[in-house]
Amino acid sequence: MKRMSSVTRGISRRRLLAGGSALGGLAALSLAGCAGGPSGTSGASGTSSASIGRVVVIGGGFGGATAARYLRLWGGNVDVTLIERNPDFVSCPISNLVIGGFKTIGDVTRSYDGLRAVGAQIVQGDVVAIDAGARKVRLAGGTEYGYDRLVLSPGIDFMWEQVGGLQAAVDSGAIVHSWKAGAQTLALRRQLESMPDGGVFALSIPKAPYRCPPGPYERACVVAAYLAQAKPRSKVLVLDANPEITSKKGLFEKAFKEHYAGILEYRPNAELKEVGRQAGALLAKLEFEDVKADVLNVVPPQRAGDIARSAGLVNINDRWVGVDWLTMQAQAAPGIHVLGDATFSAPLMPKSGHMANQHAKVAAAAIIAQLRGDAVNPTPVVMNTCYSFVSASDAVHVASVHQYDAAEKTFKTVPGSGGVSSAARRTEGRIALAWAENTWADTLAL
């Protein structure tokens, strides 16, 4: 007990708060494992305590980076290797503001140096194969990494086959999705800048489930805010495959009506079947009509990232990875912990960066317990808050708390928890930016 309190003093209040939700009954065990270093880690400071196991993490987005960080923070010297194909972390949250011209790509880009500093090995590479039997992964180029436990947070990939001509149009650069942040974000910004005043920006939204339920409606708002200011004769056309707005419906309807009447038109049940071209314009082919656009932004239908599929982990609707929610292990392959958007969501659980961060904490705590031969926390609780900008400055939020239900073996929302904004506010816009900074810091050990 005496040792624990001295350790606790060495860890910032923010870190304790950030990690608290999923840690549950493992708190004492995990804190004891942080004794070695000034930043609350053991291996980074060169402590001589032996590693309790090797964990390879595939994917340095919200889920994977958080797992790497918390395995080091809580882990009693877990040997962590994070493999990510991109050199830097580029955040989808806030990227819609880059598309609107209200933030820069630099504002949403962070390095992996914080994770390096806490002792995680960061490898830039593309994992092309997982050998669950031999417990090793192979990178393009042939290098192999062995593991005791594997964490996989690959995000989503696209179901190109669902929309005729889409993959070729995206490959050629004629159409962008901007549903993975980075080059695609900048490409859409450039298309908007080149669009003539009086042009049409059409945004196609796939049927749910997809990554970030409110994200497309936020994008429609911030693009409309930009066009209203810079190219006021232009139009925003929202072609939604869903029968209605899938998140924060009343708040987005209000924003569409109050801020963007005359600029933005919302069409439900408008599923995109095919894309094409006609007389220089891009064409969105729906079931009963074709819509012309100067800029056509297609959010494609999605499924778990390709590496989850090729590893045989996708077992639900041929799209998602079913997991055991107490450990986040794939139903199809115990020993492989799958996080974030790639999972088949529990009821009312959104595919969000915040939720991927929470999944990672459940997994990190469970992996440490398993490596030590201890029982895993039987009652994890996770939470989510999604902020959306409805203009360059004003935002709204929806929040939820999810508790593990042992009888149904899934997470269920806690009755009376969470909530939704009563109206869009500038204060919420400031809180949304603070949420992003805090979540990046928590995820990346910044």
Ligand SMILES: Cc1cc2nc3c(=O)[nH]c(=O)nc-3n(C[C@H](O)[C@H](O)[C@H](O)COP(=O)(O)OP(=O)(O)OC[C@H]3O[C@@H](n4cnc5c(N)ncnc54)[C@H](O)[C@@H]3O)c2cc1C
């Ligand atoms: C426009 C937009 C706005 C959003 N806004 C919000 C928001 O405000 N709040 C919120 O909580 N969420 C938001 N989201 C959702 C959020 O971005 C995702 O839910 C989150 O990124 C999921 O985390 P993940 O770890 O599952 O996947 P990702 O963060 O996508 O990470 C996956 C990583 O794995 C890497 N990878 C994949 N396969 C391999 C491989 N084979 N080898 C090596 N690396 C690989 C990828 O390069 C990627 O870096 C938004 C999304 C979008 C598109």
